[in-house]
Amino acid sequence: MTCAATNSIITVNNVIKQFGRFAALRGVTAEFDAGRFHAILGENGAGKTTLLRALAGLAEPTRGEILIFGRSSQEACRDIGYMAHPSLLYDEMSGMENLRYFGCLYGIVGDGRCEEVIRGVGLDPELTRPVGQYSQGMRQRMSLARAILHDPRVLLLDEPFSNVDVHSARAMVGLLKGMRDSGKTVFVITHQALLLEGVADEFVWMQEGQIVDRTVGLARTANSSPEDVQ
């Protein structure tokens, strides 16, 4: 395990996020160490996606602040890789074409890195089929490739295993484990906690816009709800 330097933490400081009358995040305060795998669990509407989007800089907190290694999310954008439930890819272009374009946004020139990343997720860079015609598993993997293309220090993944076959899901978990082992910080929102048992360093339990528990294993002491563990 790498030892954390002074600025190697992600701090969430009393973050409140309101959408009109609805409060999605109600005063979340936490610190996350770098180089660890955090699984975020909770029912629908618990605020998991909102928290992840706030970390990514896509949802500005109504109150409170988020610091990624001492900087705001916008400033730390090069260090952040984000993957959501929609694919964040252009359906009419092939995988390579998508990655070439997104690589350009990060200043990545040439095809080498794109090919390497596509192979890393278990897909073929030569495939000219447009992404819209991929299976769900392939699309999720290509979406992951886009998220890790610029070698970010922090990975934010929102339900990467949903609607994906078990084989692909396990392959992705293996990939993420490797990334954590190489020093990256990984956040994964999932309803399939069992996939991450033994891989995740901690499980963060959210309920009604707050973090209610942080455990090392899947067993919770009080307030544990069986529905979260499939």
Add this chain to the structure above:
Amino acid sequence: MKRLFPILSVITAVLLAYALYQALVVAPTDAQQGEVYRIIYYHVPSAWTAFLLFFINFIASIQYLASRKPSTQTAAKWIVLAIGVVGVIACFLPAVQKLIPAGMRPSAVATTVLAIPAFYFLVGKLFPGQRLDVLAVTTAEVGVVFCTIVLITGPIWARPVWGIWWAPGDIRLTSTLVLWLIYVSYLVLRRFSNSAQTQMLAAALAVFGALDVPLVYFSIWFFRTQHPQPVIGGGGSMDPRMLHVLVVSWMAFLCFAFLVCWSRFRLELMHREVEEAHAMESLVGSGVTSKASLPLSRSSR
């Protein structure tokens, strides 16, 4: 506050009645237009009031946009000061004086330019934070009402005098129409937008509108020189007695506009407080404790 409003209402009612009396009875009959011209005492003050309100909206919008970051706030203050200083000096340079349209004195233009920094600092002082946006909404809505009055009284006036309802080249009426369209679209944007940043989008639109107005004015001005059109507003100098009644009428309208704006402002503030209370309830509602207490703040973060 509570006592002031009824007192002001009474004063306004009296002023309006007085202005009506002056306009219909006291003011002399116009040599060319007869009695019809008397609509000017509603048409022109409405226009001046609408322009003033839209101007305040523009200032409030700029400040609201600038208040996002401290750096933009300071930059905006300096730019506004510079505009004031440079504008006033420029009005008295011969080269610039040639550009000023005929009929306007340089000192009048200078005073108008000076109004920009004056209003900027005044509005900034009196309406901190979120109140800027409330002011923007208020002035936009009331401004549109007065602008509508201008656009209705204009054609009513034009028809008996010129025989036409509308002259596309009439610079003032057409500029007013464009201004009205811009602000109606502003209000529609506010109503239809469901973004968290609606207020900023609307402020951006107001800035665009303000940038547009001089361009509208000049484009129609040139169009009119190429295609001469009847001037509905009536140009030239005015009998001092008529001018006196006009000013009285404007004072009455300003008081009335102030009253309406004040009511609307208070209404909007209350509406936002209710929304904040609901939001606060949702925040602490289900009994799960949060670490810090969350004050109900009136001004923005």
Add this chain to the structure above:
Amino acid sequence: MNSLWAVTLATLMKDIRLEWRSKDALNSMLFFSLLVVVIFSFSFDPLAEESRHIAGGLIWVAFLFASVVALNQTWARELRNQVLDAYRVSPAPANALFLAKALGNFIFVSVLEALMTPLFVIFYNLRVLGPAWQLIPIAVLGTWALVVNGTFFAAMSVRTRSREIMLPLLLFPISIPAVLGMVAGTTSILTGEESAHFWIVLLLTYDVVFTTACLALFGMILHAE
């Protein structure tokens, strides 16, 4: 500065490539433009002398409506699969996206104009009496005026209800001086009666003012939720 133009170019090429592959907007826009010209030719059937006076207005009104339909499509592609989030999360400058979209729209609307103009000339038997070369700066500056604000307001409308109607609602009032400039300028050149010099300067001023305003404020629009 390097990255601004690199990203702008990459985004522009990507949009062109996507447009070329799907050909959705292109085909429907071409047909729509043809329909507009035909309907106008039935609605206004003037003699040759009169046609020169009104053709300027008709052409630009037709372009205005055609471009609004095109502009609405601009951001639709970025909303599918929430691809815009991928851009927002990246360090790429917001202005690069704006410039790429505006330039893409400019090219697209120019293609439409190039196709519609000969049809107008045919249907109205137009002959240019003034200096014809001046039509080029008017067309270029006028199209940019429509497109730059159109791209900006289309991005704004994306977060509103009834977004298809919001765009023209926001765009038309602000575009009035530009439309006046285009129409009056074109008419001056067609009839040869006046100089279009002032209108070209007006359009240039309009373009400079609003391009600056759009570039200054687009970042805020992009990051609005």
